[in-house]
Amino acid sequence: SSELTQDPAVSVALGQTVRITCQGDSLRNYYASWYQQKPGQAPVLVIYDKNNRPSGIPDRFSGSSSGNTASLTITGAQAEDEADYYCNSRDSSGHHPVFGGGTKLTVL
Amino acid sequence: QVQLQESGPGLVKPSQALSLTCTVSGGSISSGSHFWSWIRQPAGKGLEWIGRIYTSGSTKYNPSLKSRVTISVDTSKNQFSLNLSSVTAADTAVYYCAREDGDFFGNWFDPWGQGTLVTVSS
Numbered sequence: 001s002s003e004l005t006q007d008p009a010v011s012v013a014l015g016q017t018v019r020i021t022c023q024g025d026s027l028r029n030y031y032a033s034w035y036q037q038k039p040g041q042a043p044v045l046v047i048y049d050k051n052n053r054p055s056g057i058p059d060r061f062s063g064s065s066s067g068n069t070a071s072l073t074i075t076g077a078q079a080e081d082e083a084d085y086y087c088n089s090r091d092s093s094g095h096h097p098v099f100g101g102g103t104k105l106t107v108l
Numbered sequence: 109q110v111q112l113q114e115s116g117p118g119l120v121k122p123s124q125a126l127s128l129t130c131t132v133s134g135g136s137i138s139s140g141s142h143f144w145s146w147i148r149q150p151a152g153k154g155l156e157w158i159g160r161i162y163t164s165g166s167t168k169y170n171p172s173l174k175s176r177v178t179i180s181v182d183t184s185k186n187q188f189s190l191n192l193s194s195v196t197a198a199d200t201a202v203y204y205c206a207r208e209d210g211d212f213f214g215n216w217f218d219p220w221g222q223g224t225l226v227t228v229s230s
Contacts, residue, residue, distance in 0.1 A: 033216035035155075042204055042223050043155065048216035086155055089214055096170060097145075097208070097215050099155040 003091050004032075004100035011106040012077045020072045022087030022100045030090045032070035034063060037084045037102075046085075047072060074105075082107045110135040112205050112221035120199075120228050126192040130205030130221060137186045138163045143208035145217060146179060146190045148201040156201075160208055161188055195228045202226075 004024040012018035022032055031050035035043035045054050047063035050070075060075045070089070074081055087100040116128035130144070137144065146158040159169035161179045169177045173192070181188040192199060202225050206217040 031214035033214060035217070042220040043217070044220070045216055045218035048209075048218070049211070049214060054218060088155075088216065096168065097157040097217075099147075099157065102154045 003098050004087055004089060006085075006087060006100040006103045008101070009104045009106065011108055012074070013108050014079060015076055017073065017075045018077055018105065020074075020085050020103045020105065022070045022072075022089075023068055024089065024098075024100075025068055026090050026092050026094065026098075027065060027068050027070050029094065031065060032063065032087045032089045034061075034072045035086045035088065036081075037086065038082075043086060077105075077107050079107050081105065110207060110219060112207065112219060114203060114205050114221045114224040116224060116226070118225055118227060120195055120226060121230050122196055122228055123194055126190070126195050126199060126203075126226055126228070128190045128203055128205075128224065128226070129187050130189070132186045132188075132207075136183075137181065137188065138183050141209075143210075144179075144181065144188045145206050145208040147204045147206055147217065147220075148199075149204070149223075150198075150201040158190065158192075158203075197228050200226065200228045 034047040037043040046061045051063040062073045064071045084102045086102045091098045111133045113131045120126045143160040145160040161167045176193045178191040202223040204223045206220040
């Protein structure tokens with residue numbers, strides 16, 4: 001099992017706000033990065049260093065962290081946001097990257 | 109902008125070695141303080157970090173794969189490579205290469221290659 005835990009599936013109504021969470025002890029010391037993956041495509045970085053967005057990522061994507069939980073929030077979800085989302089951080093040793101199991105987001 | 113492209117055999121026999129190459133274009137693999145990583149994803153499953161290399165040749169591997177993994181770099185060709193020995197069906201996956209950055213507080217992968225499917229089968 002992964003050292004980072006994500007809910008397998010989350011749904012949101014079009015235009016509403018959704019929070020996707022990632023839990024793990026290492027998140028008390030390290031930030032999470034977040035990736036969006038659509039079917040048949042490579043993952044795309046959407047948030048890094050807790051709450052930084054790469055160029056080209058809409059500002060409806062934001063990140064936050066509290067205790068052992070990191071969150072990705074999509075404010076005003078769009079149909080094109082339907083995808084799998086993965087968190088990434090360090091393992092408990094702090095030496096190796098690990099990924100969460102992924103959350104499938106459905107936009108209703 | 110930097111782009112990555114994986115290449116290598118799509119079919120490998122059990123017990124043999126899997127070898128893939130990632131070609132970096134749009135920038136020098138030696139510029140900046142970046143790591144270069146391999147990540148894999150079995151069909152319908154999540155992402156697994158395999159390992160990384162720095163252009164100095166320094167490597168770090170996932171402890172669960174460490175005994176079978178070797179990552180190397182050829183700066184003259186702007187490429188880095190993955191060798192995974194003694195493969196089994198459990199190694200069947202889409203293999204991605206990615207540039208890895210980070211600081212004291214965390215790490216991230218961007219950009220990624222498009223991925224290449226490797227099937228282990230006789």
